Amino acid sequence: xxxxxxxxxxxxxxxxxxxxxxxxxxxxxxxxxxxxxxxxxxxxxxxxxxxxxxxxxxxxxxxxxxxxxxxxxxxxxxxxxxxxxxxxxxxxxxxxxxxxxxxxxxxxxxxxxxxxxxxxxxxxxxxxxxxxxxxxxxxxxxxxxxxxxxxxxxxxxxxxxxxxxxxxxxxxxxxxxxxxxxxxxxxxxxxxxxxxxxxxxxxxxxxxxxxxxxxxxxxxxxxxxxxxxxxxxxxxxxxxxxxxxxxxxxxxxxxxxxxxxxxxxxxxxxxxxxxxxxxxxxxxxxxxxxxxxxxxxxxxxxxxxxxxxxxxxxxxxxxxxxxxxxxxxxxxxxxxxxxxxxxxxxxxxxxxxxxxxxxxxxxxxxxxxxxxxxxxxxxxxxxxxxxxxxxxxxxxxxxxxxxxxxxxxxxxxxxxxxxxxxxxxxxxxx
Amino acid sequence: xxxxxxxxxxxxxxxxxxxxxxxxxxxxxxxxxxxxxxxxxxxxxxxxxxxxxxxxxxxxxxxxxxxxxxxxxxxxxxxxxxxxxxxxxxxxxxxxxxxxxxxxxxxxxxxxxxxxxxxxxxxxxxxxxxxxxxxxxxxxxxxxxxxxxxxxxxxxxxxxxxxxxxxxxxxxxxxxxxxxxxxxxxxxxxxxxxxxxxxxxxxxxxxxxxxxxxxxxxxxxxxxxxxxxxxxxxxxxxxxxxxxxxxxxxxxxxxxxxxxxxxxxxxxxxxxxxxxxxxxxxxxxxxxxxxxxxxxxxxxxxxxxxxxxxxxxxxxxxxxxxxxxxxxxxxxxxxxxxxxxxxxxxxxxxxxxxxxxxxxxxxxxxxxxxxxxxxxxxxxxxxxxxxxxxxxxxxxxxxxxxxxxxxxxxxxxxxxxxxxxxxxxxxxxx
Numbered sequence: 001x002x003x004x005x006x007x008x009x010x011x012x013x014x015x016x017x018x019x020x021x022x023x024x025x026x027x028x029x030x031x032x033x034x035x036x037x038x039x040x041x042x043x044x045x046x047x048x049x050x051x052x053x054x055x056x057x058x059x060x061x062x063x064x065x066x067x068x069x070x071x072x073x074x075x076x077x078x079x080x081x082x083x084x085x086x087x088x089x090x091x092x093x094x095x096x097x098x099x100x101x102x103x104x105x106x107x108x109x110x111x112x113x114x115x116x117x118x119x120x121x122x123x124x125x126x127x128x129x130x131x132x133x134x135x136x137x138x139x140x141x142x143x144x145x146x147x148x149x150x151x152x153x154x155x156x157x158x159x160x161x162x163x164x165x166x167x168x169x170x171x172x173x174x175x176x177x178x179x180x181x182x183x184x185x186x187x188x189x190x191x192x193x194x195x196x197x198x199x200x201x202x203x204x205x206x207x208x209x210x211x212x213x214x215x216x217x218x219x220x221x222x223x224x225x226x227x228x229x230x231x232x233x234x235x236x237x238x239x240x241x242x243x244x245x246x247x248x249x250x251x252x253x254x255x256x257x258x259x260x261x262x263x264x265x266x267x268x269x270x271x272x273x274x275x276x277x278x279x280x281x282x283x284x285x286x287x288x289x290x291x292x293x294x295x296x297x298x299x300x301x302x303x304x305x306x307x308x309x310x311x312x313x314x315x316x317x318x319x320x321x322x323x324x325x326x327x328x329x330x331x332x333x334x335x336x337x338x339x340x341x342x343x344x345x346x347x348x349x350x351x352x353x354x355x356x357x358x359x360x361x362x363x364x365x366x367x368x369x370x371x372x373x374x375x376x377x378x379x380x381x382x383x384x385x386x387x388x389x390x391x392x393x394x395x396x397x398x399x400x401x402x403x404x405x406x407x408x409x410x411x412x413x414x415x416x417x418x419x420x421x422x423x424x425x426x427x428x429x430x
Numbered sequence: 431x432x433x434x435x436x437x438x439x440x441x442x443x444x445x446x447x448x449x450x451x452x453x454x455x456x457x458x459x460x461x462x463x464x465x466x467x468x469x470x471x472x473x474x475x476x477x478x479x480x481x482x483x484x485x486x487x488x489x490x491x492x493x494x495x496x497x498x499x500x501x502x503x504x505x506x507x508x509x510x511x512x513x514x515x516x517x518x519x520x521x522x523x524x525x526x527x528x529x530x531x532x533x534x535x536x537x538x539x540x541x542x543x544x545x546x547x548x549x550x551x552x553x554x555x556x557x558x559x560x561x562x563x564x565x566x567x568x569x570x571x572x573x574x575x576x577x578x579x580x581x582x583x584x585x586x587x588x589x590x591x592x593x594x595x596x597x598x599x600x601x602x603x604x605x606x607x608x609x610x611x612x613x614x615x616x617x618x619x620x621x622x623x624x625x626x627x628x629x630x631x632x633x634x635x636x637x638x639x640x641x642x643x644x645x646x647x648x649x650x651x652x653x654x655x656x657x658x659x660x661x662x663x664x665x666x667x668x669x670x671x672x673x674x675x676x677x678x679x680x681x682x683x684x685x686x687x688x689x690x691x692x693x694x695x696x697x698x699x700x701x702x703x704x705x706x707x708x709x710x711x712x713x714x715x716x717x718x719x720x721x722x723x724x725x726x727x728x729x730x731x732x733x734x735x736x737x738x739x740x741x742x743x744x745x746x747x748x749x750x751x752x753x754x755x756x757x758x759x760x761x762x763x764x765x766x767x768x769x770x771x772x773x774x775x776x777x778x779x780x781x782x783x784x785x786x787x788x789x790x791x792x793x794x795x796x797x798x799x800x801x802x803x804x805x806x807x808x809x810x811x812x813x814x815x816x817x818x819x820x821x822x823x824x825x826x827x828x829x830x831x832x833x834x835x836x837x838x839x840x841x842x843x844x845x846x847x848x849x850x851x852x853x854x855x856x857x858x859x860x
Contacts, residue, residue, distance in 0.1 A: 022580050022722050032647060032760035033579040131577070137723035139577025146753070147561070147569025149463040150452050150743030217462060275729075278708070292452050293567035293740035296730040299705075300723065310723035313580030323576070323753040330462035 004037040005320050008074030010065035010091055011081040012045035015105055015132070017052040018305030019078065019312050024054060030313060034320035038313075041073045069094035076101045076319055078312060084108035096120045096128070103315040105132035105308055111206035115219035118327035128327055129315035134207045135160060135284040137307025138300040139314060144288055145214045145329045151290030156215040157253040157428070158286035159279050160207040160265075162302045163191045163198040164230050164250040168267075169280045172238050172247065178231065190282065200229035201250060201265040208252030212263045215254060215288065217329045217336045221263075224340030228266035237353055237423055240381065240394050241269055244351070247277040251428060260339035262346060267425055269351050274430035346402040349378065349427040352409070355390040357417040363393070365415055373408040375400045390419045396427065434467040435750050438504030440495035440521055441511040442475035445535055445562070447482040448735030449508065449742050454484060460743060464750035468743075471503040499524035506531045506749055508742060514538035526550045526558070533745045535562035535738055541636035545649035548757035558757055559745035564637045565590060565714040567737025568730040569744060574644045574718060575759045581720025586645040587683040587858070588716035589709050590637040590695075592732045593621045593628040594660050594680040598697075599710045602668050602677070608661065620712065630659035631680060631695040638682030642693045645684060645718065647759045647766045651693075654770030658696035667783055667853055670811065670824050671699055674781070677707040681858060690769035692776060697855050699781050704860035776832040779808065779857040784842065785820040785850040792847040793823070799845075803838040805830045820849045826857065 007023075009016055020040055023030060031037045043056065044065040062068060065087050068077050077095040079102060081088040088109050095102040096117065104110070110117070110133050121128035131141045135158065144156065159165050163185065170181045182199065185191035197203050205227040213220040230250050241248045246269035254263040270277040275297050279285040284302025289295050301307040318324075328335055356362050363380075370377060381394040397405070409422050437453075439446055450470055453460060461467045473486065474495040492498060495517050498507050507525040509532060511518040518539050525532040526547065534540070540547070540563050551558035561571045565588065574586065589595050593615065600611045612629065615621035627633050635657040643650040660680050671678045676699035684693040700707040705727050709715040714732025719725050731737040748754075758765055786792050793810075800807060811824040827835070839852050 018722070026580060026582055026721070029582055029647070030580055032764035033575075035761065035764075137720075138726060139573050142577050143569050143573060143728075146748060147572050147744050148740065149747045150456060150460055150740050152456055152459055217459070290567075290740060291456070292448070292736040292743075294731045294737060296568060296728070298573075298726070298728050300726040306722040307724060310578065310580050310720060313722075314577050317579045318576060321755065323755070325751065325753070326465075331465065334462035334465075 002036040004039045005034065006039060006041040006073055006075045007078050007316065008042045008068035008071055008076070009040050009078045009080065010044045010068055011079065012043055012052055013080065014305045015308045015312070016045065016080045017054055018309035019080070020054040022309040022313050030317065034317045036320060038316060038320065042068055042071055044068055066090045066094050069098040069100060074100065076103060076316060078316070079104040079106060082106055082108070084112040089113060092117055093120070096124050096126050099124055099126055101127040101129065101319045103129045103312055103319070105130070105312055107133040107203065107206040107210060111209040111220055111222040114210065114213070114327070118219065119332060121327060122332055127319050127324055129319065130210070131315050132308045132311035134210050135286055136300070136302040136304065137310045138284060138286065138298050138302065139311065140211070140286045140298055141214055143296070143298060144211070145325055148288060148290050148293055148296065149329065151292050153215040153256070153288055153290050155253070155255045155289045156211050156286065157251055157276065158211065159249055159276055159284055160252045160302065161198055161204040161250060162282035162284060163195065164204070165279065166190050166282050167199070168230060168233065168248055168250065171233070171235060172242070175235060177235050178233055199231060201227045204250060204252045205265045208254060208263055208265055211252070211286070212254035212261060213328050216256060216261050216338060218261070218338060219328055219335060221340055224263060226264035226266065226343040230267050232423060233267050234423065236392060237425060240353060243381070244269070244396065245272055246270060246427070247272055248425065249276055251276065253428065256338070257341050259345050260341040262341040264343060264346065268428040269425055270428050271430045344401070344403040344406070347399055349399055350397045350405055351425040351427055352395045352397070353423040354393050354412065354418055355420040356393045357419060358386050358389055358391045359417060362417040365417065366395070366412055369408050369411040370397070372411070373404040375404055375408055432466040434469045435464065435746070436469060436471040436503055436505045437508050437746065438472045438498035438501055438506070439470050439508045439510065440474045440498055441509065442473055442482055443510065444735045445738045445742070446475065446510045447484055448739035449510070450484040452739040452743050460747065464747045466750060468746060468750065472498055472501055474498055496520045496524050499528040499530060504530065506533060506746060508746070509534040509536060512536055512538070514542040519543060522547055523550070526554050526556050529554055529556055531557040531559070531749045533559045533742055533749070535560070535742055537563040537633065537636040537640060541639040541650055541652040544640065544643070544757070548649065549762060551757060552762055557749050557754055559749060560640070561745050562738045562741035564640050565716055566730070566732040566734065567740045568714060568716065568728050568732065569741065570641070570716045570728055571644055573726070573728060574641070575755055578718060578720050578723055578726065579759065581722050583645040583686070583718055583720050585683070585685045585719045586641050586716065587681055587706065588641065589679055589706055589714055590682045590732065591628055591634040591680060592712035592714060593625070594634065595709065596620050596712050597629070598660060598663065598678055598680065601663070601665060602672070605665060607665050608663055629661060631657045634680060634682045635695045638684060638693055638695055641682070641716070642684035642691060643758050646686060646691050646768060648691070648768060649758055649765060651770055654693060656694035656696065656773040660697055662853060663697050664853065666822060667855060670783060673811070674699070674826065675702055676700060676857070677702055678855065679706055681706065683858065687771050689775050690771040692771040694773060694776065698858040699855055700858050701860045774831070774833040774836070777829055779829055780827045780835055781855040781857055782825045782827070783853040784823050784848055786823050787847040787849060788816050788819055788821045789847060795845055795847065796842055799838050799841040800827070803834040805834055805838055
């Protein structure tokens with residue numbers, strides 16, 4: 001067998017330790033599939049003394065991760081530091097400049113600087129691989145970019161953040177409120193101390209931006225992704241969803257529309273029988289729709305040491321085998337120039353929950369506002385009666401534009417008889 | 431852009447026409463992803479006059495498909511004739527001998543002659559690609575062989591035959607018998623006039639043999655696959671399954687066991703909440719379990735012109751890009767030499783349905799037989815009473831060996847009070 005392939009690994013947190021463990025435990029399998037042994041020759045991490053449960057005795061250390069790029073002991077650099085700027089970005093630039101393949105699990109880096117990095121990698125004829133950046137162990141980048149390569153993809157949608165899916169699953173199963181379930185998730189280690197990256201939808205939006213770029217063959221465009229998180233989801237809305245035959249999921253959805261590529265992350269009502277409605281807990285799932293393949297569904301673990309290490313090592317093996325795919329599926333000259341669609345042009349059905357003063361004429365004011373914006377109602381549901389007090393009223397609409405809905409909501413929210421800001425959740429077809 | 435990549439296509443049935451349609455409809459996408467245009471230069475099919483809904487005006491014809499191999503107008507040969515021997519086999523041999531890449535959708539060919547063909551392809555340094563041979567449009571070969579390449583896979587299981595899944599789904603939903611639903615499926619074109627290949631489990635076994643080879647990194651071994659079909663499944667058993675919390679599915683299951691690789695295709699009871707239980711109609715699905723990635727589930731269309739063409743073209747694009755993977759994931763010298771396990775050594779739980787004479791002492795005879803073979807019962811269910819006549823009695827067991835079960839069944843089937851051959855369905859953990 002040939003000379004070992006030598007990795008420089010930057011970052012030895014959960015994922016970094018997982019990669020080292022995989023390469024040690026499955027050295028035989030990795031060597032067979034890569035065509036040569038793969039070993040970690042140099043690492044860079046902050047704490048040299050912490051016990052990570054992996055043998056580091058034959059591994060060299062460098063203090064500055066960026067030094068891994070030019071280090072003659074590395075053939076490939078594996079960036080597991082995280083963050084869209086700082087050392088992660090510097091290491092990525094340096095690795096490409098050094099003409100070495102870069103493997104990263106860093107979705108923020110790819111989402112925000114991916115267009116630039118991909119261009120640099122193409123110019124330098126260097127592989128830039130990031131299967132671990134989206135949906136953890138699920139090989140969704142490979143499936144979309146290579147497995148469905150012959151298809152015109154019309155839509156890709158997914159549950160891309162396990163923390164949010166876990167919180168929403170527990171809220172539904174136990175009928176509890178958001179804040180309480182979040183606190184539990186933090187105690188269990190399923191949510192970070194500062195959870196905003198996850199629960200405000202940013203992490204999912206990073207991943208969706210990458211998926212959309214792959215699915216539609218164009219450079220990543222994070223700024224065009226509409227992002228909403230799950231802080232506003234209440235037990236009340238989860239109850240109504242159940243009653244209406246839906247589950248509430250934080251979805252990332254990218255679609256080819258007449259106005260361009262639409263990409264959005266927001267809580268959505270999904271019919272209970274739909275695939276994505278049945279993905280619970282920390283699992284991730286992605287559904288893609290191609291013109292020849294039809295619907296394709298992938299589900300698996302979206303985070304954690306093992307699944308992420310699995311994805312990182314699959315990239316390393318691809319590189320070892322010389323399997324090369326342009327970052328967005330095609331060389332820069334052959335990428336699509338479809339524009340991004342504005343969220344205001346989104347067309348879909350809506351769930352609107354209002355806290356209304358239980359008094360004559362109130363519903364008439366609300367429905368008049370909808371009518372004035374050309375919005376057609378599909379159903380109305382009122383729970384309980386409390387004359388002179390607030391009662392929840394749920395309206396669902398037929399397809400309408402986001403623009404019209406925002407106009408109507410503005411008018412409705414300003415009504416004296418509307419006692420809380422309206423809760424709006426988009427209804428997503430299965 | 432470079433010179434077009436020229437395909438020679440053998441076989442212009444549903445799938446062949448689908449490939450030509452995809453290459454015409456999505457020529458732009460395919461060229462971008464392949465890095466060069468892809469065109470069909472020569473075809474070989476029996477009927478030159480039939481309208482296939484695709485433009486063949488710029489395509490040359492040859493009568494003998496084997497001639498495509500040496501034809502200077504072809505860079506890649508796409509074999510869509512089918513059948514494990516005859517012209518398909520001859521074309522495969524000739525293509526490899528001519529040093530040209532071979533893309534095929536032919537599971538029978540791969541299952542039966544795959545070990546030999548893979549060796550020849552490796553010796554000739556020629557790609558041999560067959561994504562379309564298993565699970566249609568689902569990129570399961572790519573996902574297992576590349577996406578999960580770092581994992582020691584312990585189990586791969588799937589619904590691999592859409593015809594059987596359709597029949598079982600309709601039987602359950604409509605409470606109808608096998609023969610009747612099969613006749614309907616034939617009328618609708620979901621089952622062949624001679625349906626035995628599908629309903630006797632042979633097609634699923636071909637696919638499972640290939641999946642097992644990929645998952646466990648060893649040459650395909652079709653002869654070691656235990657095969658049972660769905661002819662024996664009755665509406666009665668489907669009803670009992672429902673009552674016990676199961677669905678009956680025709681599964682292909684390959685597992686790493688202490689005694690070697692076990693591979694089997696048979697109807698199985700699957701807990702209703704399990705993924706595979708919820709895959710209905712003509713859909714296919716595959717679940718794999720890796721030591722680092724955990725469980726991974728893929729679902730999509732397993733047959734038909736579009737999905738199969740999608741898989742064929744993804745292989746062509748891989749070849750156009752120079753992405754090469756050894757047939758079983760590793761070069762021949764690095765393959766696993768794990769033996770195949772015998773079906774008699776299978777360990778699992780069983781469902782046993784007997785038609786028993788409703789008379790004193792009968793159950794005692796049956797349970798004595800189980801006891802004598804060391805089989806421990808988990809539950810017993812008797813439906814109705816008919817003194818002096820036959821009543822169905824269902825037994826489920828705790829884990830036991832196939833060997834013990836066969837011994838017990840032999841004894842039980844010979845009892846005078848057992849009025850029909852026992853129906854045995856294995857219970858598969860989720």
